[in-house]
Amino acid sequence: MSDCFWWDVYRIAFQAGLPISYDIYDKRLKGATGFFSKKYRKYVKELFLNGGNGNGLPSNLVEQSVAEISFRQKPTKRLLIVLTMSAGKSTLVNALVGRKVAKVKTTVCTTSISYLYNNPFRDTLLYSDGSSYINSNDREIAIEDIPNKALRFHGSLESQPLIITDTPGVDYAYDTSHKKVTYDAINRGDYDLLICVNNGPYIERNGEDELIRHILKQNKKNILFIFNQLDRFDPADDSIEESLKQFRQLLKSKKSNAQIIPFSAKAAFLLKKELDHTLSQFEESELKSLKEKMSSLFYDFGMYGTGICSSEDDYFARSGLTNLETTILNQ
Numbered sequence: 001m002s003d004c005f006w007w008d009v010y011r012i013a014f015q016a017g018l019p020i021s022y023d024i025y026d027k028r029l030k031g032a033t034g035f036f037s038k039k040y041r042k043y044v045k046e047l048f049l050n051g052g053n054g055n056g057l058p059s060n061l062v063e064q065s066v067a068e069i070s071f072r073q074k075p076t077k078r079l080l081i082v083l084t085m086s087a088g089k090s091t092l093v094n095a096l097v098g099r100k101v102a103k104v105k106t107t108v109c110t111t112s113i114s115y116l117y118n119n120p121f122r123d124t125l126l127y128s129d130g131s132s133y134i135n136s137n138d139r140e141i142a143i144e145d146i147p148n149k150a151l152r153f154h155g156s157l158e159s160q161p162l163i164i165t166d167t168p169g170v171d172y173a174y175d176t177s178h179k180k181v182t183y184d185a186i187n188r189g190d191y192d193l194l195i196c197v198n199n200g201p202y203i204e205r206n207g208e209d210e211l212i213r214h215i216l217k218q219n220k221k222n223i224l225f226i227f228n229q230l231d232r233f234d235p236a237d238d239s240i241e242e243s244l245k246q247f248r249q250l251l252k253s254k255k256s257n258a259q260i261i262p263f264s265a266k267a268a269f270l271l272k273k274e275l276d277h278t279l280s281q282f283e284e285s286e287l288k289s290l291k292e293k294m295s296s297l298f299y300d301f302g303m304y305g306t307g308i309c310s311s312e313d314d315y316f317a318r319s320g321l322t323n324l325e326t327t328i329l330n331q
């Protein structure tokens with residue numbers, strides 16, 4: 001039989017949920033393919049699974065299958081992104097994914113929940129509207145309100161199975177459904193890390209304080225606060241250190257010592273886009289001025305988070321993204 005044939009067999013076996021114990025494997029492969037004799041099923045197992053080295057197959061396919069198996073064996077981390085309107089939740093999601101998959105606007109923007117799945121083995125985006133799937137390379141479709149999207153995440157999170165859930169801001173006074181959607185997502189508790197994105201310069205508005213109280217009261221799970229939009233601080237009038245201290249005290253007064261990550265979601269997202277060569281002209285000039293700012297110590301957000309000065313040209317570290325991605329991977 002040809003390599004291609006066995007490769008197809010392997011793919012079927014893999015889709016059926018392998019690698020698993022031999023007995024289950026044998027049953028599933030039999031169920032999936034029906035007509036193979038036990039001898040062939042055993043042969044496939046020896047060729048491709050734990051003991052097998054894939055002799056006779058093209059090496060890139062073997063490498064891909066090994067990478068795919070090890071990816072799928074890692075437990076999936078589920079991140080729930082919450083907090084105030086226009087704090088930069090969707091921008092942060094786009095920065096983690098490395099593509100514009102969530103809508104971003106200066107005014108109220110996200111109105112419903114969306115789930116993003118890291119799928120490093122597909123080049124295209126896979127969308128589900130709940131009843132059907134769409135495959136697309138079209139970057140524009142990416143910003144439509146489709147609740148489930150799977151795609152390859154660009155950057156440090158690429159090899160980590162992840163589901164990121166973006167939510168609407170809780171303090172949109174004209175439509176209380178936003179608040180309900182987000183509170184329901186928190187109360188369901190089906191996440192591993194709750195990422196609360198705070199608009200750094202504006203601490204403790206009403207909806208924000210209520211939600212922080214709610215989270216800290218109910219939740220014993222991992223919580224991370226993102227102190228975002230720090231690039232908007234002015235060294236002449238503002239102190240990042242002082243604002244962080246105040247925020248830490250606020251959390252302490254609520255009996256929490258949750259980690260705070262100083263951040264610029266905008267800088268992080270534009271830096272990822274730069275790597276991908278997809279910056280628009282406007283974004284290019286935005287990034288240029290952000291880089292100029294981040295060259296000074298005042299705007300080294302990584303340093304405020306880790307206590308270690310970032311190296312001069314490591315803008316990812318300076319934006320706070322390296323600290324955030326490392327924290328997510330180590331959770």
Ligand SMILES: Nc1nc2c(ncn2[C@@H]2O[C@H](COP(=O)(O)OP(=O)(O)OP(=O)(O)O)[C@@H](O)[C@H]2O)c(=O)[nH]1
Nearest residue numbers: 085086087088089090091105109110169229265266
């Ligand atoms: N300067 C600066 N602007 C930011 C940053 N993060 C987000 N923004 C801007 O803030 C505005 C709101 O960003 P979004 O990501 O849509 O905020 P959101 O929290 O998802 O908003 P809702 O979904 O409406 O609750 C947009 O104009 C972003 O470009 C940041 O770190 N720095």
Ligand SMILES: [Mg+2]
Nearest residue numbers: 089090109110
């Ligand atoms: Mg949003």
